[in-house]
Amino acid sequence: MNPATARRASVFAGIVLAVAIPGLMTDYYRSLAALAVIVAILILSLNLLTGFVGQISFCQYTFAGLGAMTVGALSGAQGHHWSFWISMPLGVLFAALGGFLVGIPALRLSGLFLAILTLGVALGADRYLFANGTWNSFTGGVNPRTPSRPTLFGYHLTGQYSFYLFAFVIFLLVALLVWNMRIGKTGRVLRAIRESEVAASTMGLNLVKWKLAAFTVSAAIAGLGGALLAVQIGSVSPASYDFLHSITLAAVVVVAGVGSLASAAIGGLFVWWVPELLNHLGVNAQFFPLILGTLLVTQLVFAPQGGVVKLQHDLGKLLKIGGRRAALEPELAEVL
Amino acid sequence: MGILASGWSLLPSFTVIGLVLGGTYALAAMGLVLIYRVSGVLNFAHGAVAMFSTFIAYQVAVRWHLPSVVGLLAAIAAGMVIGYIVERLTMRPLTGRPALTKVVITIGWLLILQAGAGLIWGATSYHEPVHLVSRSGFRLIGTQVVIGYDQLTTLIVALVFAVATALLLKRTILGTSMRAVADDPDTGKLWGISVNRVTAASWMAGSAMAAVAGVLITPLINFNTYSLTLIVIDAFTAALIGRLTSLPWTFVGAMFLGIAETYPRAFFNGAGVSSLVAFILMLATLAFLFRPGFSRGRTV
Numbered sequence: 001m002n003p004a005t006a007r008r009a010s011v012f013a014g015i016v017l018a019v020a021i022p023g024l025m026t027d028y029y030r031s032l033a034a035l036a037v038i039v040a041i042l043i044l045s046l047n048l049l050t051g052f053v054g055q056i057s058f059c060q061y062t063f064a065g066l067g068a069m070t071v072g073a074l075s076g077a078q079g080h081h082w083s084f085w086i087s088m089p090l091g092v093l094f095a096a097l098g099g100f101l102v103g104i105p106a107l108r109l110s111g112l113f114l115a116i117l118t119l120g121v122a123l124g125a126d127r128y129l130f131a132n133g134t135w136n137s138f139t140g141g142v143n144p145r146t147p148s149r150p151t152l153f154g155y156h157l158t159g160q161y162s163f164y165l166f167a168f169v170i171f172l173l174v175a176l177l178v179w180n181m182r183i184g185k186t187g188r189v190l191r192a193i194r195e196s197e198v199a200a201s202t203m204g205l206n207l208v209k210w211k212l213a214a215f216t217v218s219a220a221i222a223g224l225g226g227a228l229l230a231v232q233i234g235s236v237s238p239a240s241y242d243f244l245h246s247i248t249l250a251a252v253v254v255v256a257g258v259g260s261l262a263s264a265a266i267g268g269l270f271v272w273w274v275p276e277l278l279n280h281l282g283v284n285a286q287f288f289p290l291i292l293g294t295l296l297v298t299q300l301v302f303a304p305q306g307g308v309v310k311l312q313h314d315l316g317k318l319l320k321i322g323g324r325r326a327a328l329e330p331e332l333a334e335v336l
Numbered sequence: 337m338g339i340l341a342s343g344w345s346l347l348p349s350f351t352v353i354g355l356v357l358g359g360t361y362a363l364a365a366m367g368l369v370l371i372y373r374v375s376g377v378l379n380f381a382h383g384a385v386a387m388f389s390t391f392i393a394y395q396v397a398v399r400w401h402l403p404s405v406v407g408l409l410a411a412i413a414a415g416m417v418i419g420y421i422v423e424r425l426t427m428r429p430l431t432g433r434p435a436l437t438k439v440v441i442t443i444g445w446l447l448i449l450q451a452g453a454g455l456i457w458g459a460t461s462y463h464e465p466v467h468l469v470s471r472s473g474f475r476l477i478g479t480q481v482v483i484g485y486d487q488l489t490t491l492i493v494a495l496v497f498a499v500a501t502a503l504l505l506k507r508t509i510l511g512t513s514m515r516a517v518a519d520d521p522d523t524g525k526l527w528g529i530s531v532n533r534v535t536a537a538s539w540m541a542g543s544a545m546a547a548v549a550g551v552l553i554t555p556l557i558n559f560n561t562y563s564l565t566l567i568v569i570d571a572f573t574a575a576l577i578g579r580l581t582s583l584p585w586t587f588v589g590a591m592f593l594g595i596a597e598t599y600p601r602a603f604f605n606g607a608g609v610s611s612l613v614a615f616i617l618m619l620a621t622l623a624f625l626f627r628p629g630f631s632r633g634r635t636v
Contacts, residue, residue, distance in 0.1 A: 056436075105619060105622065105623055108623065108626075109622060109626065111436055112378055112435065112436065112439060113622055113626050115380075115436075115439065116378070116572055116576070116618075116622065117618075117619070117622055119380070119569065119572075120569060120572070120573075120615055120618045120619065121615075123566060123569045123611075123615070124611065124612065124614075124615035127566075127611035127612075127615075128609075128611045128612045128615065131611070244450070244562075247443055247446065247447065248447065250440075250443065251443060251444060251447060254440055254443075284455060286451055286454050286455050286459060287451065287455065288451070289447045289448075289450060289451035290447070290448055290451035290452060290455070292444075292447055293443075293444040293445065293446070293447030293448035293451065294444070294448060295444075296440070296441070296443065296444030296447070297426050297441050297444035297445065297448070300426075300430075300437055300440060300441050300444070301426055301429050301430065301441070
């Protein structure tokens, strides 16, 4: 089979399964599926930054928190009762602004120091911006905001399945955007920057513009994920956007693989379904970060390209499709 | 931190509190710098190591009612064991790999230690601190400033460790080997230094310092698995002021940070503003001391 056809067929099959399977589930599992899709959007936001530009971020949930809290403050029951369709774009804009501001110092830093900076941003947000007492009209303080589900074409998305489908469509749109950026001119520019900043600027590329743009778009996508998370859960609590969540996200991206779209979907499933599985087995869900950390450590020691990417590569070799493309995926360390 | 009668009159006693806080930061930050200099790895799990070791001390001293000193020794032992495990199992197999891969591994250790401590001791609850000495104190002659014996102990321990680390690095064979490995591991090997053993020693010593810092800081903060892990960011800031290389500057930076975080509490309610101070200090240090062209190497 021709690799392009095979890929198209597998993407189509994936979409059909993703629409059909939650249709057969109970509402509880549908809500978990929706959460998984939203986390996949957050993973895409990090993928854009790490896989394409080679920048690491430990503060994606801070950007998501900006989006979520904007929606909470403007659309929440205690807030202004604005429509989701107004508060969500504003949340995305606010998150984008946050990404832009973090991107400015990030221009001068790379690798290790960027990691420290983003960790500092996440902790600064935890302990100051999102802390009770600093800006309660935005964060809600000790009383979490409770935004309600949006209405789309006159249809109120209160059902778990309808909201799941809504979130899934947004995931597909974001994936399409990221995919286009990856194969188009933008992707080539970003990869050139990742490989060598000096070479890229010699080619006449404006590093400042592109890196800032990457940071801003990545934060905007994270803000969109946060806005969806706010209406999915129906409550916005700052503790859900703390630095441990950001670090967990970064760990999931590393474990699943950097720069692959399939790894985003699988990473999203991993974040919500593994704790659920643990619950079913009668194991404390707090074992999840323990398992994740162990996976991260063992996989970096043994399979530095990332689990899902390695699987894709092996599978591709087995089926003689797409193997060449998977082989192009860089080792994490080369990416960073 | 007290009800605010008048901000300015509180400053002398807040200076003491700031220096004590700075002393614990200094211990943690010097451990961080020691590990970074010798192994080239910035340990993001440093705070988590401090947290886990401190909970060992809590288990021994508070739950088992053994003397606090036994708890402290248990914490130091725990820190050394964790440091050794991290180095032996996950750093040594990656020798020659980019430093950033190893840094991401320390994120994995952060998650493991954090979740592990949460499972053993409970993730959200607050815990009774480990008091090494009585909390009574004495009044500084001629002033209103009361200094607690526990505060004095913390300051002295921090100073002793700072001097001891300096002496270790300058005067002992192990310390000289550490500096040699920090300069150039390959040349170190030529001189017959076991690079692996020296690197492991630095991880053990650095993690033990984190453990001491963790135990000393427990009376100063509401201590749980989360809050202790967060001291990594204060340690980072202090270490950045020392450019990740200079121990004396790291010490000075930590003291400055401790005071800068404490003074705002004399004027503003809540801990928020002091956290902002730490963040701004970190941003400023990153912007001014780590301009492009700064050698990211293992200079001494």
